[in-house]
Amino acid sequence: NAGVTQTPKFRVLKTGQSMTLLCAQDMNHEYMYWYRQDPGMGLRLIHYSVGEGTTAKGEVPDGYNVSRLKKQNFLLGLESAAPSQTSVYFCASSYSMSGGPRDTQYFGPGTRLTVL
């Protein structure tokens, strides 16, 4: 049981390049999330998914796209990277998110992205 895994762990891009971050979970969770973490700003939600084939915008969705073709995977894409997207990206998953006791989110180890 690997939990939540993210690939790659590190990446350096040039402005305008594209890339995809992969998140995978083996806990059969319905809900998956992408966050970015920047110094002094805590965690900010980019996009999330409440089930296979669904996606929704979070707090800072501009410049990112996501897909959830399989229940266990949640992909985050940057079509044209910008220096403002330099950040640490975290994926998380949960069984539910309904205000109840099963709402624990499980986080991956993060991807450190630098855009030059």
Added chain:
Amino acid sequence: GDSVTQMEGPVTLSEEAFLTINCTYTATGYPSLFWYVQYPGEGLQLLLKATKADDKGSNKGFEATYRKETTSFHLEKGSVQVSDSAVYFCALSVLNTDKLIFGTGTRLQVFP
């Protein structure tokens, strides 16, 4: 809207000191409350949680009590260790929102 407010850090303590990190919240309905911890270079992991008023969550010597009357969920530990140095996030989940609302995090530094 729903929100979480944490005390700003960093909090700097000597080993074996008493720790309190304040967290207050604003929410419609009756949220579940969480403390997450992030060790250097790692993702967040759940430290403890409480799902209804007067519940006490506890783990690894840390405790927090869900206080509905003061809308608070303060984190406490009686005797901190160097290994507790990390960033601590308070969070809440509210019915039908599909999301966790996080505070901005509080960095704890413990010196020997």
